[in-house]
Amino acid sequence: MEKWSGITGTLTTYDPNTMFILQNYWWIIVAVLGGLFVLMTFVQGGQSLFHVAKDEIEERAMINSLGRKWELTFTTLVMFGGALYAAFPLFYSVSFGGAYWVWMLILFGFVLQAVSYEYINNPNNLIGKGTYKAFLYFNGIVTMILVGAAVGTFFTGSNFSFDTTTRVLQWGTAADGMNLRGLEAALDFSHGAWFNLAFGILIFAIARLLGALWLINDIDNDEFADLIARIRATAKKCFVVFLVALVVVLYGLLTLKGYAYDIHSGKVYLEDSKYLHNLLAFGAIQLIVFGIGAVLFLLGIAKSIFGTSNKGIWFSGLGAVLIGIVVFTLAGLNGTAFYPSYADLQSSLTIQNSSGSENTLWVMTGVSLAVPLVLAYIAYVWYQMKKDGPITKEELEDPESHAY
Numbered sequence: 001m002e003k004w005s006g007i008t009g010t011l012t013t014y015d016p017n018t019m020f021i022l023q024n025y026w027w028i029i030v031a032v033l034g035g036l037f038v039l040m041t042f043v044q045g046g047q048s049l050f051h052v053a054k055d056e057i058e059e060r061a062m063i064n065s066l067g068r069k070w071e072l073t074f075t076t077l078v079m080f081g082g083a084l085y086a087a088f089p090l091f092y093s094v095s096f097g098g099a100y101w102v103w104m105l106i107l108f109g110f111v112l113q114a115v116s117y118e119y120i121n122n123p124n125n126l127i128g129k130g131t132y133k134a135f136l137y138f139n140g141i142v143t144m145i146l147v148g149a150a151v152g153t154f155f156t157g158s159n160f161s162f163d164t165t166t167r168v169l170q171w172g173t174a175a176d177g178m179n180l181r182g183l184e185a186a187l188d189f190s191h192g193a194w195f196n197l198a199f200g201i202l203i204f205a206i207a208r209l210l211g212a213l214w215l216i217n218d219i220d221n222d223e224f225a226d227l228i229a230r231i232r233a234t235a236k237k238c239f240v241v242f243l244v245a246l247v248v249v250l251y252g253l254l255t256l257k258g259y260a261y262d263i264h265s266g267k268v269y270l271e272d273s274k275y276l277h278n279l280l281a282f283g284a285i286q287l288i289v290f291g292i293g294a295v296l297f298l299l300g301i302a303k304s305i306f307g308t309s310n311k312g313i314w315f316s317g318l319g320a321v322l323i324g325i326v327v328f329t330l331a332g333l334n335g336t337a338f339y340p341s342y343a344d345l346q347s348s349l350t351i352q353n354s355s356g357s358e359n360t361l362w363v364m365t366g367v368s369l370a371v372p373l374v375l376a377y378i379a380y381v382w383y384q385m386k387k388d389g390p391i392t393k394e395e396l397e398d399p400e401s402h403a404y
Helices: 016-040 042-047 056-067 070-087 089-098 100-119 129-140 142-156 193-218 225-255 274-280 282-304 312-332 358-368 371-386 393-397
Strands: 002-005 010-013 160-163 168-171 258-261 268-271
Touching (some): 016 070, 016 193, 016 312, 016 358, 042 070, 042 100, 042 129, 042 142, 042 193, 056 193, 056 393, 070 089, 070 100, 070 358, 089 160, 089 168, 100 129, 129 142, 142 312, 225 274, 258 274, 282 312
Antiparallel strands (some): 002 010, 160 168
16 A cells, blocks of 8 residues: 655655554554653643742752752753654654644743753842743643643544645644644643643643652651641642543543544544543553552552652552543544544544554664663663662752752
């Protein structure tokens, strides 16, 4: 069979069975990296808790706990984005070509984060510590909600049309839809913004809970007992927000019409309870993984937020990874359009019509063998940062230390 390459502008011959396997393989890789990114958002979530600190030493303890890990979050984000771009380049062309405001704000938030940790406690910075704190709040709150809203459009759809013959993209083509270059994901309630916003708030709540769990684990619980108690109290309130957002998102996933497609003809159509069907597909493996992830996530919260242990991050962190993997597989596998268009169903993007060529996917499959090495590097760096134990006041007050 032949496949049009949007990169080279040519038709290439490919084996459909091999292509289908490679496309599914790479969506699973993307899902795994997406799950890891959910875990690493504990940095963003922790940044939203700076207001809990009552003095400078407590604030510095939180900044140093999170600041020593933000690079790993960024590494995971780059890996996730790189895999998605290389395997499914048409998604980047369509989403960044049309919904660029939401994506640019997300990227801008991460740029602000990188700059802020470098200069927040630098006595020579020009714009003041408060400005950099505001940047970190933006990254921890607004960016997380926007990330969730953007992922929500994987289920509710976006307002675009894409001509596969002329390769022309038009954004804002639905007569009854907004054209805010991606921001309609959180504002156009007639096309699922309620679900997208709930998804964004859910991601923010998960990140905030993971951030609280991380801080409880990484800061000396004896020296900073009052701070830890306030973090737990704030996290308990966030848990209520998490539960409400979770109920709304689950309601949406169980009731929204899903964007299904025929894997042979490529025709896209709406299907009732599509995402429930996906959850029960593949011998209910996804349902089991989701259940294990949910139990682990809640167990970690019970141990460290409602309990006195400081080990909850390891349970909830693994649970968050498993839940993230399932969410992404629901969006793209089992004949599901992962970037649907409510303006023109047949413009919706699937893992089959948006992927790179067979040669590209084969080369990337070889490269993917190095992913465990990258993960091993992250684990090694993490270990080196943790081996000296929790953050103490002595460390923060030592002029020879590398504290922020």
